[in-house]
Structure formats: C-alpha cells, structure tokens
Amino acid sequence: MAEKRTSRGALSVLLLGTLLISPVSAVEFADSIFIGGPVLTMEDRKPQVEGVAVKGGRILSVGTEEEVMDRKGANTEIHDLKGRALLPGFVDSHGHVVVGGLQALSANLLAPPDGEVRDIAGLIETLNGWVEENAEIAQRVNLIAGFGYDQSQLAEQRHPIRKDLDAVSAEIPVVIIHQSGHFGVLNSPGLEAAGIDASTDDPDGGLIRRGEDGGPNGVLEENAFFMALGKLFGGIGPEGFQAFVKAGAGLWASYGYTTAQEGRATPQTTEIVKAFGAEGALPVDIVIYPDVLVDRDYIAESVSLAYDNRVRVGGAKLTIDGSPQGFTALRDRPYYDPVGDYPPGYAGYAAATMEQVISAVNWAFDNDIQLITHANGEGASDMLLAAIKAASKESEGEDRRPVLIHGQFLREDQVDSLQALDVFPSVFPMHTFYWGDWHRDHTVGPVNAENISPTGWIRSRGMKFGTHHDAPVAFPDSMRVLDATVTRRTRSGDILGPSQRVDVLTALKAMTIWPAWQHFEEDEKGSIEVGKLADFVILSENPLAVDPENLDQLKVMETIKEGQVVYRADGTGYQGAFPAGTSMAMGREFLEALEDAGSEE
Incomplete structure (x- = not known):
C-alpha cells in the first residue's frame, strides 16, 4: 500500500503543478463559477475568498470575484450564492452509510429532537404506525424493524422486552435497534427466527439477557445482537441492501457530506456497495472498512487509495468494546451509577480479547494497512494503545x-499516548448533546463527564482530529456535529466541560481537511484549493459569523460533488438524496427494489 500512496501523491503533485503554471487560454475557461457569498477554504494562507471557478469537476481558480470571473467563458454557468456560505464538502470521519440506509427505512424510535418516542407505550404506537403504512414491506421481508430507541430517554429508563414487542406482532419477527447500535430487542418470533432460546449460550463478547424463568427476555447485547441481526436480515437480499446504500448515500448528501464512510462492513456488504457504485448511482464517495476479525485476505486484496465508481476499501475495522451510554464500554474503573441489574464494581466488558487486538494491530502494521478501531472506555483504549506501542517498535x-x-x-495521559504513537483521534462530541446528562449522572459522574470527547486536550497538543456522527447512532446531521463540538451543550441545556470547547473554524477543519487527511485524501479533498476536487457544501449562513448558540439552526442548501449538484434543499437535486423524515418515499423505493428482485428470480 505504501507504493500506491507514493504514486498517487506524485500524480496529485503533478496535476496541481500543471494547473498552477498553465497560462490562461480558451481551454481554461470554467464550467461554473461561484460568487456572491463568503467562501471558507480551510486553507490557512487564504481562509476566506470571494469566489471559486470549476472546470472538469476540479477547482480551477480561487480568489477575488475579479480573479475568478477572469475564467468566465461563453458557456460558463454563474452561481450567485446570495450571501450564503460555500465550504468544502464534509468528509465523514466515522459513520455507517449502509446501516444509515436501514435507519432511513425503519420506524423512527428516536427521542426528541430527532423523533417523538418518550416512553415504551409511545414506542409501541410508533411501531404500529409504521406497520400500518408499510404492511407490504413487513410481509415481503418477514420483518418489522425500528431504529433508535434509547432506554436513557424512555420514561421507564429500561429496555423494552420481548413481551412488549409481541404486542406489535405475534407472527412476524420484530427487531428494534438501540440508538448506539450495540443492543437490540426481539419479539418471540424474532428470537425463534434467530435460533435463540433458554438453552442458547452467551457468545463471546455478547450477552443474552434473561428473565426470571431463565429464558431470553428479548434484549441482546453486542455480539449476541449482531449475530441475531445477520439471521433476521437474511431475507432482504442484495437488492434490498442496495436500497439501503442508496438511501444512506442520499441521506449523507442531504447533510452536506461528499465523502461517506461505511465503518464496519463484511466482504458481502462491500461487494454490494461496489455493485451499486458500478451502476453510476452514487451521489458521494464511500470509503469502506471491513471487519478485521472476519476476512483479512479480502481486505488485503481490496484495499486501495483509488476510487472505482466512487467506492474504495480504505483499510480494516477493529471493535474492542461497546456502548458507553449502554454500559457495555470497557472502563478502567467501575461505572458511576449504572441503571439496571449490574454487580458491584461493574466496569463493562471487551468485545475482543487482548490476543485478538494484538493480532489485528500486528497484521495491519505488517501489511501496511490502515486500521480504524472502536474503543470507547478507558480500558479499551488501553488495550489499543498497548498493542500499537508494541507494533510501532518493530516498524518505525x-x-x-x-x-x-x-x-x-x-484520560489525559491517553491523549499523550495518541500523540506519541501518531494515532489520529476521531471523536464523538455529539455525545455531549445526546448523552451528556446521562454520562454526568450515571456513566462516569459529574467530574469525569466534563472531559468526554476531549477536543480541548487534543488541540492543546497541536493535534489534528476528526468529529463524527456515527450514523445511524445519530442522524448524519453535520450542523449538530458542528454545534456540539463548539458549544458542548446537553439536551437539558447544561454546558459539559467548557474547557474542552474549540472555536468554529477548528470544528469545521475537523469536518473537512482533517478527516480528509485521516483518509489519505488531503491532496484531493477537504479544502478549497486549485487542483482539488470541486466538492462543496452551501450553507444558509456563514458559520463563522453567526452566534455559536445558533449553529445547529444552519441549513444545508446544496451539496455539490465534483462540480455537480447532488442535493438541493428544495428537492431538485439527486433523487436519492431524501432529507430526514421522508421514510415513506424511501419505503416505496425499497419495496420496488424487492419486487424487481423477485421478478428476476
């Protein structure tokens, strides 16, 4: 992979040099020019300019309005920003675009402000409403699915159980997915379809919760849930998963992302994404990280820095622990006040053994493959850092x-280790909004909650970092990511860790140029510079000029990929780019995909 990086970088330098030294001529007239609003470049030497000219999907000129208008030809389209701000397209530092499509096609079980579910009765009512509107889909795939419940936001402060979901259907399997993605609940037919009963043992790195009779109560944790989900989705097929990909890519585009990530895939889902990309239907780039514990040979054969039909395999994914808000993240000390039936001193658990972590890190280092690792708790981060430190000694x-x-x-000492070992932190400041109050009161306590997602510690050391949404854990809402990174305001209005705040420009870099660097794509994306791809997002206002408390009110007006509009807020962009809340439209498309698949059999 190192050889590929060298040739790719040389090609980018050659292209950039050619564009910079070529004299202006008729062939250098722009296809389009953007003027009439602030252009935020993310380039320190010229952070804000008046206009951008684009030719052939790449940036031709950046500068004053007069400078870019020099590139106007007879066929150049002039785009008046009308005071709105143009920025580099957002680069997804971590998300799950395929499963994000599942979220878009499922019953919305999120709590406010992203949904309306406040208690278990409301959750059941929402599921029943989805069934009424999507009965054909439920019958066709033999599954009723809901996404986004969160016991911390339910009035009962508990997970629903199988008996609750049996009220939705006693015949069709029902699965609801926790907002973290690390838990799920199945009804009785769902447990039967997954092959889970009183005699089923807990898998390594997972837990089947049980009732007083010893039988499964429907709640599955970590690997127990992932294994069941694979069985339940077996009837969806490749065409159904392609519908997930289209819905997910469209959802990402609607929030200004021009590069999406599928942050934990199998070889099968990777090939489905590739097949969909080959149809020329993707509005954005997708970089995929297959699970390193599933098929390393496939990863080694597939990894590349070059996109093919807007898809590439960027490296491998390792998962060490689970969900902090769900108390399955591995800590280095007991949870502060966990809600539920936990033994004294409970500190979570690992989803991977130390031997697996060492093996995965050593393999990635030996084969020059980028490894991205899910580690939430301090204990999980200790495991990762120890493995990287040992591997780094062998190949500096x-x-x-x-x-x-x-x-x-x-911990702050772990941030020091990240810096010393050149590990890029992709952090999750949206936790301060969605679960900040929960972390303060239950997971880590009021003192340590001040330092969750410690962007202040990271920047004080001069480190780059990325911020993410981890969709479908939350919607891929770019302005919510920006707001949470800058304000750290919780749902209740509390400010969690004011010392960990960063300024707006820094927060924007963590959504653009720094995650582009994370993906080895800083020569192509992440800033508005001559020679780079014309990947842009147009916002309703300039984020550097509004009150930081109103950042989450900014709107994505357009998303532009390589000079072409792939999303418009008025609905005239790429037809797959459905904004949040249009599940019925996507549901119909999903059903059509399944019907088309059936007709081909």
Missing part, C-alpha cells in the same frame, strides 16, 4: 495513520 517511520474511533472516556 511508516505512515499508516491508525485511527481511534470514539474514545469517549479518554
């Missing part, structure tokens, strides 16, 4: 850019 100087995903409860 290589540029692999290993990534820590989440790191919710990082």
